[in-house]
Amino acid sequence: MARERVYIDADVLIIGGGTAGCLAAYEARKVGGDDLKIVILEKSFIRNSGALSAGMNALNMYLNQGTPEDLVAYIRYDMCGAPVREDILLSVAELVNETVAMMEKEGLPIKKKADGSYLNRGKWNIEINGSMLKPITANMAIKARARVYNRVYVTDLIKVGDAVAGCVGFGVRDGKMYVARGKVVLVCAGGAAGIWRPRGHGDAHHRIWYYPFNTGGSYAMCKRVGAKMVGFDTRFVPVRTKDTYSATGTLSIGMWAPMVNAKGEAFMEEREEYAKLGGHTAPTPLRVWAYCREMENHRGPCYMDTTRGDPERVEGLKAQYLDMAPCLVLYWACNDINPGREPVEIDAADPSIVGAHAACAGAWTIGTSRMTTVERLFVSGDALGAAPSRFISGTWTCGRLAGRHMVRYLREKQPQLLEISPAEVDALEARIFAPLERYQKCSFYTNGEPVEGVLPQQMEWRMQNIMEEYCGGRSRWFYVNETNLAIARKLVNRLRREQLQYLVAKDTHDLQLAWDVINRLDVCQLVIDHIDYRKETRYPGYVNRTDYPEVDDHNFDCFVTSVWDPETDELQFSKEPYQQIVPGDRKSETV
Amino acid sequence: MPPYVLPDKCDGCQGEKAPLCELVCPGNLMVVEKNTGKAVCREPGDCWDCMTCTKSCARQAIQTRIQYQLAFYPGKLIPLVGPRSVTWTLVDCHGNVERFIMRTLAGEEDDEI
Numbered sequence A: 001m002a003r004e005r006v007y008i009d010a011d012v013l014i015i016g017g018g019t020a021g022c023l024a025a026y027e028a029r030k031v032g033g034d035d036l037k038i039v040i041l042e043k044s045f046i047r048n049s050g051a052l053s054a055g056m057n058a059l060n061m062y063l064n065q066g067t068p069e070d071l072v073a074y075i076r077y078d079m080c081g082a083p084v085r086e087d088i089l090l091s092v093a094e095l096v097n098e099t100v101a102m103m104e105k106e107g108l109p110i111k112k113k114a115d116g117s118y119l120n121r122g123k124w125n126i127e128i129n130g131s132m133l134k135p136i137t138a139n140m141a142i143k144a145r146a147r148v149y150n151r152v153y154v155t156d157l158i159k160v161g162d163a164v165a166g167c168v169g170f171g172v173r174d175g176k177m178y179v180a181r182g183k184v185v186l187v188c189a190g191g192a193a194g195i196w197r198p199r200g201h202g203d204a205h206h207r208i209w210y211y212p213f214n215t216g217g218s219y220a221m222c223k224r225v226g227a228k229m230v231g232f233d234t235r236f237v238p239v240r241t242k243d244t245y246s247a248t249g250t251l252s253i254g255m256w257a258p259m260v261n262a263k264g265e266a267f268m269e270e271r272e273e274y275a276k277l278g279g280h281t282a283p284t285p286l287r288v289w290a291y292c293r294e295m296e297n298h299r300g301p302c303y304m305d306t307t308r309g310d311p312e313r314v315e316g317l318k319a320q321y322l323d324m325a326p327c328l329v330l331y332w333a334c335n336d337i338n339p340g341r342e343p344v345e346i347d348a349a350d351p352s353i354v355g356a357h358a359a360c361a362g363a364w365t366i367g368t369s370r371m372t373t374v375e376r377l378f379v380s381g382d383a384l385g386a387a388p389s390r391f392i393s394g395t396w397t398c399g400r401l402a403g404r405h406m407v408r409y410l411r412e413k414q415p416q417l418l419e420i421s422p423a424e425v426d427a428l429e430a431r432i433f434a435p436l437e438r439y440q441k442c443s444f445y446t447n448g449e450p451v452e453g454v455l456p457q458q459m460e461w462r463m464q465n466i467m468e469e470y471c472g473g474r475s476r477w478f479y480v481n482e483t484n485l486a487i488a489r490k491l492v493n494r495l496r497r498e499q500l501q502y503l504v505a506k507d508t509h510d511l512q513l514a515w516d517v518i519n520r521l522d523v524c525q526l527v528i529d530h531i532d533y534r535k536e537t538r539y540p541g542y543v544n545r546t547d548y549p550e551v552d553d554h555n556f557d558c559f560v561t562s563v564w565d566p567e568t569d570e571l572q573f574s575k576e577p578y579q580q581i582v583p584g585d586r587k588s589e590t591v
Numbered sequence B: 001m002p003p004y005v006l007p008d009k010c011d012g013c014q015g016e017k018a019p020l021c022e023l024v025c026p027g028n029l030m031v032v033e034k035n036t037g038k039a040v041c042r043e044p045g046d047c048w049d050c051m052t053c054t055k056s057c058a059r060q061a062i063q064t065r066i067q068y069q070l071a072f073y074p075g076k077l078i079p080l081v082g083p084r085s086v087t088w089t090l091v092d093c094h095g096n097v098e099r100f101i102m103r104t105l106a107g108e109e110d111d112e113i
Helices: A019-032 A068-078 A086-093 A096-105 A133-143 A217-224 A249-255 A284-296 A311-315 A317-322 A326-333 A391-413 A422-440 A456-470 A482-502 A508-533 B020-024 B052-056
Strands: A005-015 A038-041 A056-059 A126-130 A147-149 A152-160 A163-171 A177-187 A239-241 A344-348 A377-379 A558-565 A570-577 B003-005 B030-032 B039-041 B062-064 B076-081 B085-091 B097-103
Touching: A005 A019, A005 A147, A005 A163, A005 A391, A019 A038, A019 A133, A019 A177, A019 A391, A038 A177, A056 A249, A056 A391, A068 A086, A086 A391, A096 A391, A152 A177, A152 A217, A152 A422, A152 A508, A163 A422, A163 A508, A177 A217, A177 A391, A177 A422, A217 A377, A217 A508, A239 A284, A249 A311, A249 A317, A284 A344, A311 A317, A317 A326, A317 B085, A317 B097, A326 B062, A326 B076, A326 B085, A377 A391, A422 A508, A456 A482, A456 A508, A482 A508, A508 A558, A508 A570, B003 B039, B020 B030, B020 B052, B052 B062, B052 B076, B062 B076
Parallel strands: A005 A038, A005 A177, A038 A147, A177 A377
Antiparallel strands: A056 A126, A152 A163, A163 A177, A239 A344, A558 A570, B003 B062, B030 B039, B076 B085, B085 B097
């Protein structure tokens, strides 16, 4: 059945109206001038969508002291000294304070000390009242007069020759087919949640740390169009408040509440094996690993001990969480928990695949251009790989830099819009809407479920079970080895290669869920194969390999990258050398 | 804390161009049902508890409830949104009330926005 089509042409085509995309639009307008045609395709509603939708109470990238080099040294240290893209991180660190000042002028309330300076939280963080972070961020795109299309789900990028020409997708509300072309295209559609089985079930299955509607579209689309990918062996494992999985920086850095085990030991300091790794300020993966180890050795439950924290800051704890995770405040009220008088229990959640938090997944980019190995295709935010710990303020900044680089590319290369073959668009239309078409032909059981098909939710559960059990989920304490990775690969590839033909969707909302699982399955392929390729354990806590438990600097002190081969449906791996720009010991901080 | 809609308060946003909760929900979960004219969360388990719908509702028709598998009943968290702040009323399971006023935008409360 032919669908109504919407054709869009832009100079700068942005996929994802989030933290990076809105600021990319702003900066592109600022440096590109009034005539630049900027378009944002947004899966949801730009004012409230994305990982910022519930707010945040701190900006976790800010130079309270030191130099950009010191910040990069810290980020490197926090990834266990592993290779990171220091060039990219430096470009962000040099501009991040200016970005924060700009966002304060746009209305973001930043907490102040008595002397008027920003209230810091530790060395690299500042406290904010961030419940309106997303409306304030979205306003930057509106100010830039970007043309925003809300509720458009982009499914695929289109390549013409060696360059990306645009993308296709569907209207989540209007059911139309969207065909958008751009002289340059920016993918910044977030990371991937919901790959592993969540802790909560039923009405709590989305009570997870990362925003559940970021389902790996950034990674899947870049992979499918042949971009070089990096860092999918760094899964971010959040150790957070038990049951609600709310952020814990408020407790750890904000008030120096230490992690304690059931015996009340502040184990990071009191147990020699963790103290020598850095104690309370050990790298993030090692703190995750230490928590898991305490639990595995039956010294749980574990807590953040707020009773040992700074009493003044503990007082305002509920208020601070209202700016970011109101559910935790209600959870405390409904469980008779007073976080100022008793420790807050913590737990490890399902891993997430991200590039802008403390992990490295994303597309590989050329120099600091933000352009991938596919001509005209740029990435930012969680879609950009090997440059961890940019968080919100760094992602705003990274978006700005992507905007600048895209405008520079337009000026230097003068690219023109590329013609997309009508036959290719027709084929993509059939592919996009196939689950809807199949549903129309189904017969139904007495409960209304289709006889001839698999619902998106059912395939999601199957995928999550496979990843949980064979790719080191939380119930397996994040352990993997070659044997279970091979099982995971076999089962996930069977889903990807043989089972997608059975996916059915009863309406366009279900079609969105169908594409969520299609994209997540592509992320599974990246994760399984990248973890398997890196035959070492460089980030214990994130990935624990029982078959290769040590660091292997001889073979793996480098970036591991892959390119998807559409003929064989296999990833072709290669290594990129690590370039140290900031001198010094990679396993220590400089301030 | 998925959203639940009180039928007596929800009027389907008559007069608005689009029902507000349906407009804003990041997960595309809130819909006004044709036969009742009232909003419903199509799949409470898919909600991320961002509370955008609850804050956006002009009639305070949306209550967010914590999942019973995680916490006891009853207990409430009610936001009242002002131009530059939000006032939260927290009622615990025993009926104890706490109130918090949180800044949302820089500037004075009565400044033009």
